[in-house]
Amino acid sequence: MSEEQKVKVKTRLPVPPPLIAERKPIHTERLIIRPMNEAYLDGIHVLRTQPEVMIYTVAGRIDADKEVTREFMSRFLPPYDSQSYGTMICLASTDEVIGTGGVRVIDPNSGWPEIGYTFKTEHWGKGYATEWMKGWLSNWWTLPRSEVEMEVDAGSVDGPGESPEKIWAVVEGGNIGSKRVLEKLGFRKFKQWTEPDNREGFPDKLTLVGYVLSHES
Numbered sequence: 001m002s003e004e005q006k007v008k009v010k011t012r013l014p015v016p017p018p019l020i021a022e023r024k025p026i027h028t029e030r031l032i033i034r035p036m037n038e039a040y041l042d043g044i045h046v047l048r049t050q051p052e053v054m055i056y057t058v059a060g061r062i063d064a065d066k067e068v069t070r071e072f073m074s075r076f077l078p079p080y081d082s083q084s085y086g087t088m089i090c091l092a093s094t095d096e097v098i099g100t101g102g103v104r105v106i107d108p109n110s111g112w113p114e115i116g117y118t119f120k121t122e123h124w125g126k127g128y129a130t131e132w133m134k135g136w137l138s139n140w141w142t143l144p145r146s147e148v149e150m151e152v153d154a155g156s157v158d159g160p161g162e163s164p165e166k167i168w169a170v171v172e173g174g175n176i177g178s179k180r181v182l183e184k185l186g187f188r189k190f191k192q193w194t195e196p197d198n199r200e201g202f203p204d205k206l207t208l209v210g211y212v213l214s215h216e217s
Ligand SMILES: CC(C)(COP(=O)(O)OP(=O)(O)OC[C@H]1O[C@@H](n2cnc3c(N)ncnc32)[C@H](O)[C@@H]1OP(=O)(O)O)[C@@H](O)C(=O)NCCC(=O)NCCS
Pocket: 052, 053, 054, 056, 057, 116, 117, 118, 119, 120, 123, 124, 125, 126, 127, 128, 129, 130, 131, 169, 170, 171, 172, 175, 176, 177, 178, 180, 181
């Protein structure tokens, strides 16, 4: 496990975020970033049955069936929309779902919100993750906020007390594409650690890298 030193900070977070019924799609040059919607279950199931994608997720394996995908989606749907901010990423030209992304938990008890994202393999390398993250972040930073006090990883801040709000990401050391996306968006690496890796066919140890992005304004 990561050796976590925690410090207490006073910051701001979008708690609670606007509920899903109040959210609007975000339009970027090539994408429509939609609030999670069960009507898109089939498209998300296709994404979540691609082994090359799922190996990099918390689950570490493909969804066994549509019920597992439905359970994944439910974490972003009512009543959990008061604690999460997840999106489906669709091509503006066809409305095909090509990815998912957002934060699963917005709760001061969990530290900084952790951003996660997945894209179908046939759409990798076209700049979509970068385009989504730019659009998603610009929306995220405009949500109404409340003051919160919380404990966060000491390396993610300058010290205890008042802190600009942050968002963080955890990436496998070998996931060059994901690290590159984060760095292009201004995230900085602040820690690296190893954990046992239980995935079949992988070395026993998994190297993880923590990145953080600060909202300075
Ligand atoms: C990681 C992931 C989201 C990237 O999506 P994407 O749409 O291909 O990303 P983008 O095209 O916006 O940017 C990828 C960048 O990484 C670079 N890159 C990708 N693989 C690379 C490699 N092996 N070596 C060097 N650079 C690489 C690309 O060149 C691009 O950088 P550039 O714009 O400077 O050229 C996608 O591969 C994915 O869904 N992977 C599986 C799930 C995952 O890893 N999620 C993140 C978990 S933290």
